[in-house]
Amino acid sequence: MVSEPNAVIAVDIRKLTVKFGEFTAVDQVSLSVRKGEIFGFLGANGAGKTTTIRVLCGLLVPTSGHVRVAGYAPEDGLEKIKTRVGYMSQRFTLYDDLTVAENLKFSGSLRGIVGRKLEQRIEELLEFVGFSRATGAFVKDLPGGIKQQVSLAASILHDPEIVFLDEPTSGVTPGARERFWKLIRELAGKGKTVFVTTHYMDEAEHCERIALMKDGKIIALDSPGGLKASTFRTPLLEILPSRKMAEGSWLPQLRAHPAVESIEPYGMRYHLVISDPARLGEVKAQIPPSFEISQTAPSLEDVFIRLVEAGFIK
Amino acid sequence: MKWQMKWSRIIAVLRKEVFHILRDPFTLALALALPLILVLVFGLAIEFNIRELRMAVHDGDRTYQSRGLTEVLGSSGYFKLTNEVSPVAAMGALEGERAKAALIIEKNFGKQLGSEQVARAQVLLDGSDNSTVGLILGYLNGVQKIAEHKFLPEVASSNLEIRTKYLFNGELNSRWFTVPGLLAIVIAILSILLTSLTIAREWENGSMELLLSTPIRPLEIVIGKLVPYLVLGLGAATFVYLLARLGFGVPFRGSHFVLIPGVLLFITAYLTQGLLISVITRRQQLAMQLSMMTGLLPSILLSGFIFPIENMPPFFQVFTSILPAKWFIQISRGTFLSGSGFAELATPFLALFVLNGVLIMLATKNFKKDLEP
Structure with a gap:
């Protein structure tokens, strides 16, 4: 004491x-x-x-x-x-x-x-x-x-x-x-x-x-850093749709994919979380080729959206 | 917990409040212009006395006695007479609103008066205007006495004569009566309205929370905030007092040592009521409306300022006792007009003490409860 x-x-x-x-x-x-x-x-x-x-x-x-x-x-x-x-x-x-x-x-x-x-x-x-x-x-x-x-x-x-x-x-x-x-x-x-x-x-x-x-x-x-690491254990993809194809059937299709854990709008872009890193290539193939795809580090905003708004529980 | 009041903190709040007052045109205008406007409106424009009341007269007798009667009426100063050719014409004047009263003297008035019969003259009054009827009846009573004395000196002296004498305000000058009451109205408006606004403002913009996050105590905030308005209220009261004495020539027959404690008690009662309102409402708009409803209107309508409390239904005679204004008006009129001292005014002073105690208790209780929801 x-x-x-x-x-x-x-x-x-x-x-x-x-x-x-x-x-x-x-x-x-x-x-x-x-x-x-x-x-x-x-x-x-x-x-x-x-x-x-x-x-x-x-x-x-x-x-x-x-x-x-x-x-x-x-x-x-x-x-x-x-x-x-x-x-x-x-x-x-x-x-x-x-x-x-x-x-x-x-x-x-x-x-x-x-x-x-x-x-x-x-x-x-x-x-x-x-x-x-x-x-x-x-x-x-x-x-x-x-x-x-x-x-x-x-x-x-x-x-x-x-x-x-x-x-x-x-x-x-x-x-x-x-x-x-x-x-x-x-x-x-x-x-x-x-x-x-x-x-x-x-x-x-x-x-x-x-x-x-x-x-x-x-x-x-x-x-x-700890919050980001514990909230996102799998890769986070950032997708920048080309302007004319922002709307379309690709989004629901992608969301339905078994390896996609979540996809959330992030400004003009989308942030996509993959549940199984091994199937990364498979998911990428689903995205129209005119889209820019990059792997990105999660920001606190991603953390906030995932934990607070989407109600994700570790 | 050790309770330690710090003057430095009270003075800090006080200084800040003075800055607020000096820089807020609304508060300043209200504090300075309102007493002046009220005194002018109630003191000059509203005339509760009746003078030169139009009376249509039909003299069907045309004798020495009937002329004497109209002369008495005409010279009283209360009536302005117009001659009508017939009783019907006199009635017409009354109906056409050209006269408030009509006097019809019948043909045998003089003869009857001389022969120890009952001499009759008929007075018709416009009952739709009941504020004047009472006064006219009062005047007529006086006129009748004068007439009796003039025509029947032996009767008048042998009979018991009833005479109304108005003490303290012999001329029944309504201004003498109104202006001391105005003291109460002016203080009521300034005290309740301004304090309820100033504290509600702190709640409304969140600065009360900030104040309370410092070691300052609620009571220190309250004292610091109320003192400037106490001074403002006293200033306005002094102004009305001077206007009453110098402007309207109202006599002051009592002692200032009686009036001043009365004013102080009355101001604190209403400051506390304003505080209570602001603590409960916490919103300026609502505080303003509540102040008007619980402070200003009852002070004008139910305090005896305009309508005598004795004429109110029994319920209101009791109910009005919770209004500090009722008691203060008694103190104000008592000291101004009848020279009353503490002995005569014991009831109003005691009542103000009790009301102050109750209001302070309610305000502090609610203030504490609000801090710790």
């Missing part, structure tokens, strides 16, 4: 269940996140990601199960948790009719940071997030990506050990998303634990580990 608060485990969840009346939002979830890890939470809307985060931030009391955040359980006093975590909610983070400086000062004051120390900290963080505009600008006049950066600054003003980011990059440009993820990696580099939810599969690749949630349950939890 270790008597000191967990030094290495930042977030520990054991059989967490949250019910809203009859509806079970989070169902028997267990996981633990290492200190300094970037942990991703993936899932459709309503899968239970936000509810789990709200419990971890001390905003919601679980129906059953145990959580420890930064070494403290909610029973030890929510204030202990609240002072050690930063939370950036998906819906709202800043007040539109306040300036950047006013918003940050407000967040700081709520956290008990005042005076010269607050000003220094604001300056430091604005530099960190790469905010180069006037701090007297109203938040409503800022573009989405900049708003997100300022929001991040606001949620880490008090130098929290763990940062919860709930869909931090929804609705911003790809460039801004990329810059934001650079900030997340820098935070993790400084020893912060980052717990992030996202809709974007390409973003999830940045995470060290990912939990896939569906209907309140975790259906897979691994590193991006």
Whole structure:
């Protein structure tokens, strides 16, 4: 038994269940996140990601199960948790009719940071997030990506050990998303634990580990590479149909082939999974010759489609 | 859990709220323009007094006595007389809405008056306008007394004379009565509407969740948010007070040390009601509608501001007791017009205390429940 608060485990969840009346939002979830890890939470809307985060931030009391955040359980006093975590909610983070400086000062004051120390900290963080505009600008006049950066600054003003980011990059440009993820990696580099939810599969690749949630349950939890390897044990073919033959009888025929496990649309293309690698040539022969066929490495999107949408069970 | 209130956090919320108010044209306009508009509408445009009421007169007697009677009526200031050639013409004036009342003096009026018989003059009133009928009857009663005194001094002095004397507002000036009541209406609108909107707004755009993810306590949020509106409400109340005193010449006969605690109690009651509404609805639109329905309308219609509570059916006389406005209007009118002190106003003050307690209890209970669904 270790008597000191967990030094290495930042977030520990054991059989967490949250019910809203009859509806079970989070169902028997267990996981633990290492200190300094970037942990991703993936899932459709309503899968239970936000509810789990709200419990971890001390905003919601679980129906059953145990959580420890930064070494403290909610029973030890929510204030202990609240002072050690930063939370950036998906819906709202800043007040539109306040300036950047006013918003940050407000967040700081709520956290008990005042005076010269607050000003220094604001300056430091604005530099960190790469905010180069006037701090007297109203938040409503800022573009989405900049708003997100300022929001991040606001949620880490008090130098929290763990940062919860709930869909931090929804609705911003790809460039801004990329810059934001650079900030997340820098935070993790400084020893912060980052717990992030996202809709974007390409973003999830940045995470060290990912939990896939569906209907309140975790259906897979691994590193991006591990998830791909365990979900796709057989080759994945990418088929690019020629434009004029995109529709036709080849698709149902291929789907009916005994060696084809699944075929899913993937943008303009199709991703095809073969159940028996030995019959690869046989399957290829079924595809019209005008199509481009290549063997490809599965992306997280393939994993997500297979596990969450197609309901594939290993 | 150790309960520690941090002033720095309250002040942070307070500062933020002041920024919101100063930058929101709607709130500012409501706070500044509304009291002015209400005072002007209720104080100037709506006249509850009746003056120069048109009365069609047919004098079929044409004697010294009948002329005396019409003279008394005409000089009272309440009536404006028009002469009609026949009783039928007088009736016609009434039916044609050219007059609110008709007086028909029969041929032998003077003779009967002199011969100790009962002298009769007939007054016809337009019963379809029942807001004026009561007043006219009251005036006529007074006119009759004057007439009796004029024509039958010996009778009047020997008989017991019933005289109505209106205390405190001797002229029955409706403005004196209305404007102190307006204090209640203005405070009701500002307090309930603005607080319910400000907190519902935080719920609606999700910032309440963000606030609660910091160590700030719900009570600190509430205090920080309510104080600016308390100041705004007090400002509006002061404005109405000054307008009443200086603009309308309403006397202030009581003590400010009685009125001010009354105002404070009343504002907190409605601030808390606004808070309760926003905690329950969490939506600005709904909060606004509920504020209007439970705050503004009852304050105007059921508080005694326009319609006297004594004239309401027994159920409403009891029901209106849950309205803080009913009690505050008693305090306001009492201090303004009759110079009442705490002793005379013990019931309204006690009632406001109880209502405050109940509202605060309900609001905090619901607020806590909402945080931890």
